[in-house]
Every structure is written in C-alpha cells, then in structure tokens.
Amino acid sequence: MQVEFVGAVGGDVTGSRHLVHTEHSSILLDCGLFQGRRSESNERNRELGFRAKDVDVVVLSHAHIDHSGALPRLYRQGFRGPIYCTPATRDLCAAMLEDSAQIQAQDATYINRKIERNGAAMEPVQPLYDQDDVVGTLELMVSIPYHMTRRIAPGVMLTYYDAGHVLGSAMVALDVDVVGQRRRVVFSGDLGRRHMPILRDPEIPTGASCLLLESTYGDRIHDPIERMDDELADVITRTVARGGKAIVPTFALERAQEVIYALKRLRSQGRLPEVPVYVDSPLTVKLTDVFRIHPDCFDAQARALLLSGDSPFDFDGLRYVSAVEDSKAIDRSDQPAVVIAASGMCEFGRVVHHLAAGIENRNNSVIIVGYQAQHTLGRRLVEQRPRVRIFGIERERRAEVAVLDGFSAHADRNDLLEYAEAVREAGPLRHVALVHGEGPSRNALKTLLEERGFPSVITPSRGDMLEI
Numbered sequence: 001m002q003v004e005f006v007g008a009v010g011g012d013v014t015g016s017r018h019l020v021h022t023e024h025s026s027i028l029l030d031c032g033l034f035q036g037r038r039s040e041s042n043e044r045n046r047e048l049g050f051r052a053k054d055v056d057v058v059v060l061s062h063a064h065i066d067h068s069g070a071l072p073r074l075y076r077q078g079f080r081g082p083i084y085c086t087p088a089t090r091d092l093c094a095a096m097l098e099d100s101a102q103i104q105a106q107d108a109t110y111i112n113r114k115i116e117r118n119g120a121a122m123e124p125v126q127p128l129y130d131q132d133d134v135v136g137t138l139e140l141m142v143s144i145p146y147h148m149t150r151r152i153a154p155g156v157m158l159t160y161y162d163a164g165h166v167l168g169s170a171m172v173a174l175d176v177d178v179v180g181q182r183r184r185v186v187f188s189g190d191l192g193r194r195h196m197p198i199l200r201d202p203e204i205p206t207g208a209s210c211l212l213l214e215s216t217y218g219d220r221i222h223d224p225i226e227r228m229d230d231e232l233a234d235v236i237t238r239t240v241a242r243g244g245k246a247i248v249p250t251f252a253l254e255r256a257q258e259v260i261y262a263l264k265r266l267r268s269q270g271r272l273p274e275v276p277v278y279v280d281s282p283l284t285v286k287l288t289d290v291f292r293i294h295p296d297c298f299d300a301q302a303r304a305l306l307l308s309g310d311s312p313f314d315f316d317g318l319r320y321v322s323a324v325e326d327s328k329a330i331d332r333s334d335q336p337a338v339v340i341a342a343s344g345m346c347e348f349g350r351v352v353h354h355l356a357a358g359i360e361n362r363n364n365s366v367i368i369v370g371y372q373a374q375h376t377l378g379r380r381l382v383e384q385r386p387r388v389r390i391f392g393i394e395r396e397r398r399a400e401v402a403v404l405d406g407f408s409a410h411a412d413r414n415d416l417l418e419y420a421e422a423v424r425e426a427g428p429l430r431h432v433a434l435v436h437g438e439g440p441s442r443n444a445l446k447t448l449l450e451e452r453g454f455p456s457v458i459t460p461s462r463g464d465m466l467e468i
C-alpha cells in the first residue's frame with residue numbers, strides 16, 4: 001500500500017488531496033480547492049494532480065472548501081464513484097458547493113467584464129465547475145455516521161471518528177488488508193480543539209500504523225478559548241466608542257456560528273454594546289440552518305440550550321441578511337455595527353465589499369478570527385500592511401486590524417503533540433506524515449515529534465509516495 005501526497009503538502013495549507021493506493025483500488029482522501037494567488041490557484045484547481053478515472057472512491061473528512069471544494073471539478077472530469085462523508089458534512093456540502101459554484105460564476109463575470117471594459121491587467125477567468133456539476137457531486141455522496149464501519153473497496157474498511165473541528169468533521173480511519181495483514185491508516189483531517197463551544201472534543205482512534213497529521217499550527221500556541229470572549233468584547237467596545245464598524249471576516253462554516261454564539265453570551269452578560277449585529281452572508285444563514293438540524297454533533301451544553309427552546313444562534317439585535325440591497329445599506333449607514341461576513345480569508349464574498357467600503361476609515365476595525373493563508377487579502381491584513389489592494393484598487397489601510405487567536409478551530413502545537421502521543425499509545429504507529437502546514441510550522445512539529453521518539457516523521461512534498 002502507498003500513500004501519494006497530491007495537495008496540502010510541501011508547505012501548502014489548502015487544496016487537501018491525498019491518494020491511498022491499495023492492491024485493488026485508489027482512494028482519494030479529500031478533494032479540496034487550493035486557495036492562494038489567483039493564477040496559481042486557477043492552474044492547480046483546473047488540473048487536480050491525478051486523473052479522475054484513476055480514482056475509485058472518495059473519502060471526505062469535512063465540508064471546508066479547502067477539503068471539499070474541488071469535488072465538482074472531479075465530477076466534471078468524469079468521476080462517478082461514491083463520495084463518503086458524515087451526514088452533517090453532506091448537508092453542509094450541499095450549501096457550500098452551491099455557493100462555491102456561484103462565487104466562481106460571479107467572479108468570472110466581474111473580472112471578464114472589467115477586462116472588456118477597461119482592459120484591466122488580469123487573466124480572463126473560466127469557472128472550474130457549475131451548478132450541474134455540484135448536483136452531480138451531491139448525487140454521489142454517501143453518508144456514514146461516526147463509528148459505523150463500512151467496506152468501501154476490496155479489502156478496505158472505513159470508520160469515521162469525531163475530529164471536533166467543524167460540524168460533521170471527521171478523522172478518517174482506513175483498515176486495509178495488505179497481504180493478509182491489517183494496516184490502519186489514520187488521516188486526522190483538520191484537528192479541532194478541546195473545550196470548544198458547540199462541538200464535542202476530538203477522539204483518539206486506536207490501532208493506527210500510519211498517521212497523516214495536519215500541522216497548521218505546529219509552531220504556535222493559541223490563546224486560551226476562555227479569553228476569546230473578553231478580547232472580542234474589548235475590540236468591539238473600542239470600535240463602537242470611536243463610532244466605527246467592526247467587520248468580522250469569517251468562514252461561513254463553524255467560525256461564524258462560534259462568533260454568533262460568543263456574541264450571544266456577551267450580550268446576555270451586558271458586555272456587548274447595544275449596536276446591531278449583522279450576519280451578512282446568505283451562505284452562513286443556510287449553514288446555520290444545517291447546524292439547527294444536527295444536534296447529533298453538538299456537545300452536551302449546546303444540546304441543552306437547544307432543548308430548552310433557546311438557540312445558540314439567535315439573540316435580540318442579531319439580524320441575518322440575505323438580500324444584496326440590505327447588504328449595501330449596511331455600508332451606506334454611518335452607524336456603528338458589527339458585521340459578520342464571508343469569506344474567511346477575505347478573498348471572495350460580501351466581506352470584500354465591506355472591506356472596500358470600510359478599510360480606509362480609521363474608526364473601523366477588522367477582527368480576524370481565523371487562519372489566513374499566504375497571498376490572501378486576509379493575510380495582508382494580519383501583517384498590518386499599510387496599503388492593500390481590493391478589487392484591483394490600492395487603498396490605505398487605516399482601520400484597526402485585531403487578530404483574535406482564541407477562535408481557532410485548529411489544534412495548536414501542544415494539542416497536536418498530545419494527539420500524536422495518544423495515537424501512538426493506542427496503536428503500533430510506524431509512520432507519521434505531516435501535511436496541511438506551512439514550512440516553518442511543519443518543520444517545528446517534526447522536530448518536536450522526533451525529540452519525543454517518534455520513529456519516522458516525514459514532511460512530504462507534492463507527488464511524494466509513502467510505502468506502508
């Protein structure tokens with residue numbers, strides 16, 4: 001058996017794609033979109049790094065676009081096999097992939113029109129897939145709940161474990177017969193943190209002989225989860241005192257719901273200024289509805305709140321915005337407000353319009369609550385650059401940029417180490433492959449694991465093979 005590393009390796013954090021080749025079949029773990037510089041993203045998402053017809057089965061870890069977003073591209077290239085995922089991941093993907101196709105269509109129209117009108121120095125854009133490809137992809141999805149073992153290919157059994165990262169997120173355990181012997185490959189997917197609101201804590205799969213471990217924050221320690229409410233309250237309070245708006249770019253999935261739940265707690269404690277809170281993202285509205293029908297994925301506290309007739313996702317002063325006109329009205333108003341909008345890395349969606357309208361106003365603030373990949377607008381904001389380019393126009397960045405680490409849905413260095421050690425204690429672990437991390441982060445984690453006596457820790461590049 002071999003693992004072929006196709007994407008989210010070699011220092012990349014997005015575009016998660018790994019192939020497990022057994023004697024009889026090829027199983028694709030995740031099929032995510034690469035997100036980064038436009039031209040490079042385009043190239044790396046158009047050609048997936050393998051032939052669709054060589055893949056027999058897809059196993060999806062969770063619904064984030066950097067793990068699921070290239071599935072319709074795979075479908076378009078002719079893949080017609082089953083795509084396994086948890087029930088909540090399937091429901092989330094229905095909304096997320098539809099949104100992804102829509103963004104691509106809008107983006108292409110916008111840029112191509114710009115080129116036509118004023119000869120903007122940009123490459124013309126063709127969407128990677130359309131809504132028909134999304135529907136075709138959804139038709140291939142087969143839901144498997146956590147802990148329910150299924151045969152997915154000759155000599156290959158699949159079991160999902162709770163990863164505690166986003167709703168429905170899973171670690172993948174593949175039990176593969178290799179000449180009469182069982183080998184268990186575990187793919188962490190994105191690993192969550194313990195004690196996050198809403199979700200249950202990550203589990204520890206037993207019996208792993210090979211672990212594909214994410215390493216997004218392999219060199220960082222997050223602020224404690226308990227402090228994030230205080231930091232959020234502080235930055236919103238000082239922004240409102242200046243008469244400004246607080247713009248919160250969020251992933252529509254999970255981060256938005258975590259922020260909404262945190263704002264609800266603050267409002268009930270009287271710590272959130274009495275200003276309107278807008279969730280300006282039609283996708284977030286849809287995804288929040290998926291959360292409402294999946295209490296099966298909640299921790300005890302969130303379930304109790306739901307059962308009491310209250311919801312973690314509603315409070316006085318909170319408005320979900322869908323219509324474009326209502327979205328534009330937020331920017332026209334000079335009243336202080338909190339605006340939660342997607343996308344999380346500020347590359348697409350309504351948040352870009354809010355940033356274009358608000359970035360030059362020193363009263364405003366941008367509150368970063370999620371990971372920002374290299375070469376994205378979000379990353380340039382985190383770097384506190386004095387000037388940023390939005391919609392092709394250079395703008396002064398006068399708004400305050402506050403980076404709140406506590407909201408991360410990813411394990412930090414200590415969580416990753418503890419997890420790897422627990423997996424080693426629970427099985428005959430022989431190989432660890434670090435994926436889904438930028439160079440310094442992966443290397444730091446590699447060193448730490450080697451110091452702790454892990455036998456074979458690799459940091460694969462694109463196209464590398466690991467023999468198991």
Ligand SMILES: [Zn+2]
Pocket residue numbers: 062064067165166190
């Ligand atoms: Zn994720």
